[in-house]
Amino acid sequence: MQTLTTEATQLPTLTHTRNPGMALDLDWVAGVQANTSAIERRAGTIGGRRSVKKDFQAAWLLKAISLIDLTTLSGDDTEGRVKRLCAKARQPVAPWMLEKLGLPGLTTGAVCVYHEMVATAVRAVEGSNIPVAAVSTGFPAGLSPFRLRIAEIGESVRAGAQEIDIVISRRHVLTGNWQALYDEMREMRAACGDAHVKAILATGELATLRNVARASLVCMMAGADFIKTSTGKEGVNATLPVTLTMIRAIRDYQDRTGIKVGYKPAGGISKAKDALLYMALMKDELGHPWLQPDLFRFGASSLLGDIERQLEHHLTGHYSAANRHAMG
Template sequence: MPLATEMFEGHAINRSAAERRAATLTARRSVKKLHQAAWLVNAIRCIDLTTLAGDDTAARVRRLCAKALNPLAPHIKEGLGLGDMRLTTGAVCVYPTMVRHAAEALEGSGVPVASVATGFPAGLMPLDLRLAEIRYAVTEGADEIDIVITREHVLTGNWQALHDEISAMREACGKAHMKAILATGDLQTLRNVYAASMVAMQAGADFIKTSTGKEGVNATLPVSLVMIRALRDYGAATGYRIGFKPAGGMKAAKEALAWQILMKEELGREWLNPDLFRFGASSMLGDIERQLEHHVTGRYAASSRHAIA
């Protein structure tokens, strides 16, 4: 849709209220025992299992894909009564040059390949090169593209430039889903986070995502709350549902519970599915598996007992 600044300009954000609401969510809502195990299994379905390191190799990507296809050890699945359930992560996320390796490893599995693009993580490249990188990743087999925005447009309030940039990226993605990374740790204010969320959705983003994972501050519950309220407001105004992806710094199973509680409380049960909600994480899966093994056996396993991913 065209840029509509009236949907976000003049919208004040009460930081202390947002922080208080986020802090009380996990304190007021608690899931234990079998219910907690079920929520952790659901979190696995929503993980974009990620490797974005400078020393990535084809072998590492293939190993990550193998883990995405079999995220839980067989004895844990059996202990949870999930022996016949097809359980995979939501996607595998890699750099553009690793997309082909991931696509080959996941071929026929139904697990999508996500690729970062547009000069990730800073995005400070000429626009034509960023668009070319998107097209390259799609050609290599990417089903989803995680783009990064130009933070300067947000910090200077140049909303038309931001809208035009994201619209061009949306067009370059073609049939691939586009997740717009806002890099909220760089945006300075929650009002900027709300405005950037709205502009990204107006420009055609299928998901809005908190962070690259490379900023000093990544996904936090108060920032996520503001983005989710933007999702809710946008949906009420247009009738369209846009997905949400927190990413960066999330390592513990309890964090998977906290963000799912946030989604259920603010948006409802249907937002706990991978078509509308994803985690950007890698080490979180290891802790989830460890917690589920404790649920099944009553013992915590050493990290060496779990597959490397």
């Protein structure tokens, strides 16, 4: 087990060149298409083509923990809840299990909170090397005045957030105003400074996979370090067809520029078996580097509890009640 999981404790610090972006290439954007039936057919095969069992499954699940942005984004968030979230991020699985699995230092990839809770989270993870991510720019709708969205990014960075999850203006995608989307994303990227920026596309509100592909490409051209599916607040969040569309855009961008861009599916990923499907798809399409936390994250909360249950079953042969693996 230990030889299978030695990389699971790698820190999420970027080990490659950040995405500097490029000039907007409207010809490239216009040429992007998405064959929906082919994408859905390919996504539908992943569960039957990739399966890991026993020690290998446990190793993949430990890796999945290191890829989680452990998240709380509720209107009733309190400092106490955020502190418990951060404690769970620092110790995501019962110590006795991690000792048996050979990874006593395992943590999640990050914690993700609203701006108001950034300072609390930064204090709670101090000394752990776990970055704090802040959702910003009028999350989740992204409809507040633009100057306030930019100011919000700056406030979160000054409060200690090392990653900023911004939301794009969906109307720019739906009306095909790629220049406006590019300019918006470029200014948001600049406002983040040294903080890494994840562009949330809210794919469930973009109408077509072609729109998803084009929006992904424009955000990368504008300098997004990650592209992310959803806020978690839409009616439809992360799906395998959307994931396939976005990661193929990432591959095309790397082929053209040589720059690696990360990917974050978010919303609705709550079961360990689902995490394994996403990881298998990433490995198939983009290769091993995209199974590291500097290039792949899950935006999730309840996912961690199910993974912990599966690991306990692996070690003991018994499933425990879900309430024994609470967030904190």
